[in-house]
Amino acid sequence: MPQGAVTVAPGLSSFLKSLKTTPVEPSVEHFISLLKRRQIRNSRPCAIAATALLLRVVGEFKGRDSAKLVERIRQVGKRLTSAQPREVVVGNIVRRVLGLVREVVEENVDVGTEATSDVGHNSQLQHDSLTRPMLASTISTFSPLKHASAEPTDSSLHQSEAMSDSGELSKRPPFLASHTSYAPASSAPLVNSLFGLFSHPDTPSTSSTPTGHQSPNGKGALTAVNLERLADFSKSNFDLKAEVMDGIRELQDELEQSDDLIAANALDHIHSNEIILTHTASRSVQKFLQAAARKRKFTVVHAETYPHDHTATHGILLTGKKRDEYGDDVDDMWKPLTAAGIQVVLIPDSHVFAIMSRVNKVILATHTVLANGGLVAAAGAHMIAKAAKVHQTPVVVVSGVYKLSPVYPFDIEELIEYGDAGSVVPYEDGDFVDKVDVENPLYDYVPADLVDLYITNLGGHAPSYLYRIVADHYRSEDINL
């Protein structure tokens, strides 16, 4: 078939190929134009392209100043996100990389401080007292008052200035008092910690917040001592660039493996002879189901998401892979679920309610997961989730952590992309198109209360816990790019 020939339309694969040869700046422009033209779309391709691009950006970065590197990444990130704000994943990746740079910097500072044990011990104590406000500030960041987080909270203030003019920052810690005004709800632990600032309580357990977290956040608190170190830090001889690039490569690995890691959970959630309803063409969901299909027999009811992704849906049912992944996919040996002996029933979206009374579980693919536990998914997801709720059917959302975004859905409409009306009513029907206002929303916002469980590459989480995972993965100072 002549149609079978791979057309070299610009897309993810061509971008990745060109990335190797073209310099950074044109590549950024290239990516921006691809995003704008929707030639790279959907979370996974966007994430892969963004990481690859940032790897180049870091690789070509000259100089050893971490602050400048952060500034550079942030500037590229700003351009990318403004090119296509609804591909939230791009922003997520940029934030992850920024966090990575900061982590690398802090780790090296820590190494430096531990060399002189006395100061190290001192910093450890101060560290403790400072982490608690840190936690409070992250919570307040994800409160409904999203815009409040635009104000620099204490730590971000520290950090950003630490990066730029780190020298004078050593006098700043008392500023912490200002914190209470931003997060009045958390004032109780704060009082504790403020006392702690001066009195050094011997056991941190007196405070109401858990103390034993050694997450990146814990390290994230830059103490005054740390900051001092930072001043002469650029003179020290460690390879910032190499470490950051290693980190980005790890991120790439994570993107690669996340579907498999998610799929590893499959057997915990699917029992035999279940009837599972899913929608659109999603790699993660397909892998998830396939992992379960290896051990168990069940039935899949697949809503086709007409008119947005139906061709891809049909394709994935027939061949096991999406059309747009053709060619650039490493594991081309995909098989459709049916090859594993799984009964698959394709239904139009209107049938969801009729079928739902017999469905045991709904598995949704997602475009973006938001910090409040809601998600943006292919159109139709809302009604599927709602119908499931009405029938008391559990709704499981399968998503890689990279889709998890610190964005709070303050304005839902902002996140919804509208697509080509021509796919609803073809433009040949000029009379109709002329008079009737045809709409084709591509995404739905599904509120958190319609979701029962998230399965990410880290495991299963309740929607109410997602904010915590967000806090683990993004630095609060990077939330506003």
Add this chain to the structure above:
Amino acid sequence: MSHPPSGGAAQPPAAPTPDSASNPPSQSTGDAKNVNAPAAEGAPKLSAAELKKQKQAEKQARRAQAKASGGPPNQQKSPPPKDGQKPTKESKQGPKEDKSKALPVRGRPSQTNVPAPKDIKKEPKKEPKQIGLFFGHLYSQLRQHSMVGATKEVHPAVLALGLQYSSYVVCGSTARMVAMLLAFKAVIESYQTPVGTSLARHLTSHHLSPQIDYLRSCRPLSISMGNAIRWLKDVIIKIDPSTPEAEAKRDLLSEIDTFILQRITAADHLICDNAIDKIRPGDVILTYASSSVVEKLLLRAHKEGTPFSVIIVDSKPLFEGKRLARNLAQHGIKVKYALVTGAAHAVKDATKVLLGAHAMMSNGRLYSRVGTALISMLASSSSIPVIVLCESVKFTERVALDSIVGNEVAPSSELLSESERQALLPFKSCLPKSQSSSKGRDDGKGEKEEGEGEVIGWFEEEKNLQMLQVLYDVTPAEYINMVITEYGSLPPSSVPVVHRLSTNI
């Protein structure tokens, strides 16, 4: 002696793998043709007795295989008949058959040749059970798309109508009922009572019922049609046998006209009267698919000068709402059109939901075009009133709890429009190997058909993949705020009462 059966058992799993792996696709098309042709020739040559023998041999072979794991002594029984059978078959079907015969030993040839022999044995048994998910009970009658097989009594008007039904040219509960009654008028007009019987006795049972059967074979009767037929039979039976035939026929025709006038035309008018003040200036009315009453109401409200706009939510594959949207827009109403995937967005903008009905069930549930339940669910969850417009002729004493027990299944091939099939063509190269090689014989056909027809073939061949299309769903009563009928506006719980009232008059 004990070796042959075990050899036979080991052969089948081994045979298909080289078959599928070694055959390059180009060869498989030609090869498959060759393989198939002798099979087709060979099959009829087998006499009934031989067939029986063959079946027996297969059965025994299977039994032997089952026992092979159990104990060796029994095995000795099976080889002789099998050995006797094999040569005769092979001599008839030629040596080429050998390859594909590996499978039939265990039962029917199955389409995929990858799965282990165990599966092959099981699947033929499972197949009938699995069709249509849990809608299997609705697949009993297949829809007819031609006049073939219609009895000679069927009137040409009914024949034409039947085809219009099956191709959705006449679609919608009201339209179908009216069209049927009009066709029956033609039937009655050309009817002549045979000698020796009376019109009242002969017409219903002998002349009308084949017409009804034919219509049913084209598409299952709608509730309204059932009600109308019941009414018509009732009228015919009540005709005094002493009335002359011409007069009786004339009476019948006018009765039918009055029925249409009363139960549909006037009823629609009354419903519009009742519902017109529900449309307030500035309202955004959301409706799903297309309903004739809703259309009448909207047009009338527009004519009366109420400023409002309409959102029409539609679904594949019928796209009934397109016609409604076009009609309303031509009259100058502001119309927004979206598909059911965007329903969540459309409902957000709406202030009222007006729905048509296929039927109102006696437990207050609405039986209507599939997808209606979704719309009413979304609307009622965002506290938008849901109003159903329904003539009382569509009320039924039947009850329904879900959309699965009673429904109408439509051919799934309707689900893929031409453009969708076109869009799927590029996938051809990615089709899994197991499928493309096993469907070799169909490929030969597909090459000729080229394109769209072939895509449907892919779906049909994939044994585990099916498309499902039902036409209706049942909306729970709690989503419906009001049912407007010609008797007035009522809560859904009053449906059975009104139904009794309207049928007893």
